[in-house]
Structure formats: structure tokens, C-alpha cells
Amino acid sequence: MDDLNDGDDQPKSPVTRSALHEREARLRSILETAPDAIIVIDDRGIMESYSSAAERLFGFTAEEAIGQNVSILMPAPYRERHNGYLNQYLKTGERRIIGIGRVVVGRRKDGTTFPMELAVGEVMIEGRRLFTGFIRDLTERQMNESRMQELQAELLHMSRVSDVGQMASAIAHELNQPLTAILNYVQAVRRIVQRAGMSIPPKASEAMDKAVVQATRASAIVQHLRSFIRKGETERGVEDLNKVVSEATALGLVGAKETGISVRVELSAEPPIVFVDKVQIQQVVFNLVRNSIEAMSEAPPPRNLMVAVLIPESRDAEPIAEVSVTDSGPGLAPEIAQKLFQPFQTTKEKGMGLGLSICQSIIDAHSGRLSASPNGERGVTFRFSLPLLSQDETNAS
Amino acid sequence: MRLEDTLVYIVDDDDAVRDALSLLIESAGYAVEAFETAIAALAACQEKRPACIITDIRMPEMDGLEFQKKLAEERIGVPVIVITGHGDVPLAVRAMKAGAADFIEKPFTDDAILGSISTSLEPDRGKADQAVVERLDSLTPREREVLELLVFGHQNKVIAHRLDISPRTVEIHRARVMEKMKVRSLPELVRTAIQAGIAPQS
Numbered sequence: 001m002d003d004l005n006d007g008d009d010q011p012k013s014p015v016t017r018s019a020l021h022e023r024e025a026r027l028r029s030i031l032e033t034a035p036d037a038i039i040v041i042d043d044r045g046i047m048e049s050y051s052s053a054a055e056r057l058f059g060f061t062a063e064e065a066i067g068q069n070v071s072i073l074m075p076a077p078y079r080e081r082h083n084g085y086l087n088q089y090l091k092t093g094e095r096r097i098i099g100i101g102r103v104v105v106g107r108r109k110d111g112t113t114f115p116m117e118l119a120v121g122e123v124m125i126e127g128r129r130l131f132t133g134f135i136r137d138l139t140e141r142q143m144n145e146s147r148m149q150e151l152q153a154e155l156l157h158m159s160r161v162s163d164v165g166q167m168a169s170a171i172a173h174e175l176n177q178p179l180t181a182i183l184n185y186v187q188a189v190r191r192i193v194q195r196a197g198m199s200i201p202p203k204a205s206e207a208m209d210k211a212v213v214q215a216t217r218a219s220a221i222v223q224h225l226r227s228f229i230r231k232g233e234t235e236r237g238v239e240d241l242n243k244v245v246s247e248a249t250a251l252g253l254v255g256a257k258e259t260g261i262s263v264r265v266e267l268s269a270e271p272p273i274v275f276v277d278k279v280q281i282q283q284v285v286f287n288l289v290r291n292s293i294e295a296m297s298e299a300p301p302p303r304n305l306m307v308a309v310l311i312p313e314s315r316d317a318e319p320i321a322e323v324s325v326t327d328s329g330p331g332l333a334p335e336i337a338q339k340l341f342q343p344f345q346t347t348k349e350k351g352m353g354l355g356l357s358i359c360q361s362i363i364d365a366h367s368g369r370l371s372a373s374p375n376g377e378r379g380v381t382f383r384f385s386l387p388l389l390s391q392d393e394t395n396a397s
Numbered sequence: 398m399r400l401e402d403t404l405v406y407i408v409d410d411d412d413a414v415r416d417a418l419s420l421l422i423e424s425a426g427y428a429v430e431a432f433e434t435a436i437a438a439l440a441a442c443q444e445k446r447p448a449c450i451i452t453d454i455r456m457p458e459m460d461g462l463e464f465q466k467k468l469a470e471e472r473i474g475v476p477v478i479v480i481t482g483h484g485d486v487p488l489a490v491r492a493m494k495a496g497a498a499d500f501i502e503k504p505f506t507d508d509a510i511l512g513s514i515s516t517s518l519e520p521d522r523g524k525a526d527q528a529v530v531e532r533l534d535s536l537t538p539r540e541r542e543v544l545e546l547l548v549f550g551h552q553n554k555v556i557a558h559r560l561d562i563s564p565r566t567v568e569i570h571r572a573r574v575m576e577k578m579k580v581r582s583l584p585e586l587v588r589t590a591i592q593a594g595i596a597p598q599s
Contacts, residue, residue, distance in 0.1 A: 173455075176482035177411045180504035184417035187507035191424035212506070219504045236552065275555070318491075341457075367488065367550070369460065 037135040042128065045069045045086050057116075057137055059109030070133075075107040077267055090129075098122055098131070103138065103250040105263065113263045114139045115253040138254050169365070170357040172222045179222070183215045238389060239281075241272040241321050242309050248282035249307045252289030261296060266308040272321035273389045276366055281386070284359045284370075288325040288382045291355065295329030295380070304328045311388065319388040320368070328379040332372065340372055359384075400426035404445065405514065407431040408438045408452040408464065409480070414503075418451070418510070425511050435464035442473050449498070449517045451510070454481040454488065465495040476517035480505070489584040490550040493591040500588045529593045532578050540577070543570040547583070548590050 031038055037054035041047050050065040058065070058073050065072075071082040085096055097104075101119040108114065115138040123130050186208050193200050200208075249265055274281075289307065296303040306326040311319070332340070341360045356370075363370040363384045370384040405427045409415045412433075419431045432438040435452065436459050450468075454461035465477055476498035481488060489500045498517040501509055536544065539560075546556045553571070557564040580586045 173482045176503045177414050180482070181411070181413035181417040183504045183506065184414075184421040184510075188417065188421040188424045191421070191507070195424060195426075215504065216506075236554075275552075364455070364488075367491065 039133045115250045170361045186211045242267040248285035261303040264306045280362045292327035320385040324383040326381040404428045404447040406447040406450040410456045435459040449476045451478045489587045
């Protein structure tokens with residue numbers, strides 16, 4: 001097939017021309033029938049080829065799409081950054097997606113967003129660099145697709161494993177409170193009686209001692225349970241919080257009822273480097289995103305979900321990164337807001353009311369803080385912080 | 398000053414803990430006022446300065462660390478004893494760095510909390526305990542390095558990286574340090590070390 005490489009305008013011999021035709025036809029039929037959307041872009045991000053599945057997925061026709069920058073298929077902030085990513089790759093070879101594949105958020109013509117799985121291949125043709133993207137829709141419409149089920153099963157498993165530990169940790173924390181009270185009440189009794197100048201009958205004194213011993217024992221069991229769980233803790237690593245949060249957000253949108261929620265993701269310009277258990281932090285983001293979607297599903301539009309990662313101007317010595325999940329749902333009733341993070345508090349018919357207390361345990365264990373506050377107009381913002389790794393530590397790890 | 402004139406503030410959002418702790422500290426002879434939130438306690442500090450404050454860390458609205466920060470901002474130089482049901486090292490480090498006089502894990506005995514109160518009220522608190530200084534001096538240079546990194550809140554893995562030794566070796570050093578310092582838990586180690594003047598490197 002030398003003709004393919006020669007690329008000039010010389011008339012082809014009939015044989016090779018028909019071979020070329022055949023090849024093109026074959027390629028077109030692949031583009032038209034492949035269940036995954038296939039999009040080819042050049043090294044400036046301009047779409048050169050756009051399959052039928054892509055038309056169905058994104059709502060743009062091939063005529064509308066070809067010649068446009070592929071970033072029109074992305075929500076902010078990726079939309080603005082994609083050219084930068086491309087240039088970065090061409091300059092340094094630093095890969096974000098190429099050859100790796102990731103779950104990301106796509107944007108339809110009507111502005112709505114959806115989770116998708118993206119794999120990108122690279123090819124050099126006639127000295128030109130082209131990128132081919134294969135896109136699989138991960139919305140609820142595609143629930144029966146096996147990859148989708150795989151992903152969800154994986155996530156469920158992940159959260160179950162980590163749930164057991166986190167649940168025990170949350171309960172241990174709650175148990176410590178009454179144990180502290182019991183211990184202090186009993187010890188106060190002895191002092192109060194003694195101060196009143198009365199002597200305590202030996203049997204009563206003995207019973208008090210025993211009560212203290214038993215309360216201490218209960219607390220030792222709780223502590224033991226917690227340290228046992230800590231040993232089974234999954235590994236922490238140095239992570240880019242931007243990446244951790246965008247992946248978890250995309251996963252949180254998986255299978256979400258398509259109730260016309262528009263999603264915005266705002267990432268920090270500088271990558272916030274943190275030392276975390278990625279699975280656990282993703283579980284927190286996932287939980288918060290799902291809670292927000294659920295809260296908004298019953299509420300009147302507009303239904304806006306915003307997930308943001310930022311590095312706030314630090315007021316003190318400890319630099320932190322902050323992640324917020326903001327919805328436009330009905331908000332929190334004051335009596336619920338009070339008990340929001342306590343275990344077994346729930347407004348849902350199904351569910352144990354452990355989600356948020358687990359989230360808090362996870363963030364606590366990472367030396368961060370999780371809080372909820374009402375928005376000005378409507379809805380709630382959940383916000384958590386994580387300590388940033390210093391330059392030093394980033395290099396050390 | 399007589400004990401009954403010595404005012405102790407207690408801040409904990411758990412009703413039972415607050416009540417039991419008030420009773421216990423009153424029974425030791427102190428005057429006690431208890432608050433459900435740090436905001437209420439902060440407001441009360443404007444009216445009447447307590448001799449010391451005992452506060453929980455995990456509370457809604459304003460948590461114990463934020464409370465400490467506010468107290469420092471408003472130059473309310475009252476010793477703060479932090480009590481927590483979630484006694485992990487990074488938290489202990491943060492509380493001590495924020496200037497806490499002590500850090501006690503729940504549940505605690507009467508001796509622990511009352512001892513901590515009376516220590517916090519001593520005029521020369523902050524001076525390192527001679528016994529602790531001696532224990533610190535007994536550490537080998539490597540053990541001392543491990544301790545300093547622990548105080549910063551580093552995990553074994555990070556310390557291993559820093560010192561270019563295996564995590565297993567870090568664990569051995571750590572166990573020796575705890576033994577020599579005569580402490581039973583990591584938060585206790587961190588607290589003792591910071592009280593003795595080992596500043597968290599940051």
C-alpha cells in the first residue's frame with residue numbers, strides 16, 4: 001500500500017484507487033456501526049472524523065463537529081484546558097489520558113453532562129500526528145453494558161471493604177462518649193460523698209471500683225478494635241487531588257437518574273498534592289455527589305451541582321486544599337443539620353445513616369475537616385479540607 | 398487562690414460527657430461552667446476569664462482547633478486542655494502546635510484530667526519536666542530523628558523514606574523510643590515530646 005504514503009495529487013492507477021476506495025468504505029462502515037463513539041483529532045485538537053455513535057452521544061452531527069475543536073465536547077474546566085494539555089503532551093510527552101484511559105465527564109450539544117469512559121490512541125500518518133478517541137457512554141441508559149456493571153461492582157466492593165472499617169471507627173468514636181460519661185460519673189460520686197464528710201461503705205466503694213474497671217475495659221475493647229482496623233487500612237500515597245476528585249465525580253454521575261442536572265467541575269490551577277488513601281477520599285467525594293444528586297432529584301429546577309477543588313489563601317502555617325460539593329436542592333432542616341454527622345441519623349427510607357459519619361471518619365483520619373453549610377439562595381455546600389504536602393515531602397515520597 | 402474561686406470552662410457538645418465532667422471537676426473543688434458550643438464559651442470568656450478551659454475537638458459549628466485559634470487571636474491566654482475521642486497523632490500534633498496545654502484521649506480517669514488541670518494552672522508550666530528531659534537525652538541520635546519526624550505527624554512510610562531505612566526499622570526505633578520515654582500511646586509520645594520542647598519541624 002505504498003500509494004497511501006505518497007500523498008501527492010498524481011492520478012492513481014485504477015487498481016490502487018479502487019483499493020483505496022475499498023479501504024475507505026471499510027473504515028466508514030466501522031465508524032458508522034461501532035457501538036463506541038470514535039473521534040479522530042489532529043494535533044491542534046481539530047476533529048477530522050466523527051462517527052455515527054458520536055452523533056447520537058453528543059447531539060452534534062458530523063457536519064457540525066468536523067472542523068471544530070474537540071473541546072466543545074467537554075465541560076469546563078477541561079474545555080478551556082484541553083489545548084494546553086495537548087501542547088503539553090506534544091512538548092513534553094507527558095500523558096494524561098493517551099494510552100491510559102479514564103472515566104471523564106462529557107458535554108452534550110444541549111449543555112448537559114454525562115459520565116463516559118475515554119481511551120485515546122495515537123498514530124502518525126504521513127508525518128502528521130493524529131489521535132483517535134474511543135468513547136463509551138456510562139449513563140443509566142447503558143446500565144446493561146457490562147463495563148458499566150463492572151465499574152459499579154468495583155466501586156461497591158471498594159466501599160464495602162472500607163465501610164466495615166470506617167463504620168467500626170465511627171461507632172467506636174460514638175461509644176467513647178458514653179463511656180467517658182460513665183467513668184466520670186462514677187468517679188465523681190466517690191469524691192462527692194467524701195467531700196460531704198461521709199464514709200463510703202466498703203462494698204459500695206468496691207462496686208464503684210469495679211464499675212470503673214469495666215468501663216475502662218469496654219473502652220480498651222473499642223481502642224483495640226480501632227487499632228485492629230487501622231492495621232487493615234489501605235495504603236496512602238501521594239496523589240493529585242484534582243485527579244482524585246474528577247474521577248470520583250465522574251463515577252458519582254454514573255447511573256444517576258438523568259433528571260437534567262447540570263454539573264460543573266472547577267479544579268485548582270496548581271495541582272494540590274496530598275498524601276491520602278485515594279479510594280477512601282474518592283468514596284467521600286462519591287458519597288457527597290450522590291447525596292447532592294439525590295437531594296435535587298425531588299427539587300424543582302434549576303438543578304445545579306458544582307464540585308470544586310481549590311487551594312485557599314492560607315491564613316496560618318498549615319497549607320490545605322479544599323474540596324466543595326454544592327447543590328441547589330431543598331437544603332437542610334435545622335434539626336437535621338445538628339445531627340448530620342452522627343451515625344444512624346438518616347432522612348432516607350433506605351440506608352443506615354452511616355454515609356456522612358463514615359465520610360467524617362475518613363476525613364478526620366486524614367487530619368482534615370468536613371462541614372456542611374447552607375448556601376445563600378438554595379441548597380447546601382459540603383466542604384472538606386486536606387493538608388497539602390509540602391514541596392519537601394512531595395520530593396521525599 | 399482558693400480552689401472554689403478557680404473557674405474551669407468545659408466545652409463539649411455531648412450532653413452526658415459535659416454533665417459528668419462538670420460533676421467530676423466540681424467534686425474536686427473547682428468552680429465549673431459548661432458550654433455546649435465553642436461559640437458560647439468564647440462569648441463567656443469576654444465576660445469572665447476562666448483559669449483553664451477543657452474542650453472537645455470534634456464539635457459542630459466551631460471545632461476545638463478553631464476555638465483554640467480564636468482564643469489566640471483574641472489574646473485570651475488561658476491554658477486549654479484538649480480532650481478527644483479520636484486520638485490520632487496528627488490531631489494531637491495540631492492541638493499541641495496550636496498551643497494546647499495538654500491533650501487527653503477519651504475516656505480518661507479522674508486522676509488524668511484533674512492532674513492535667515492542676516499542671517496547667519502551675520505558674521511555671523511549659524518548663525520541661527526534668528525526668529522527661531533525661532529520658533530525651535537517653536535517645537540515640539537516630540531515635541531522636543525518628544521522634545522528631547513522628548512529632549511532625551509523619552507516617553512510618555514517609556519517615557522510612559526520609560531516613561532511607563526500611564519501614565520495619567522505623568517501627569523498631571519507634572517502639573524503643575516509646576519504651577524509653579515511658580509512654581503507652583503515640584499521641585502521648587507526641588504530647589510529651591512537644592511539651593518538652595521538641596518543636597514539630599515544618
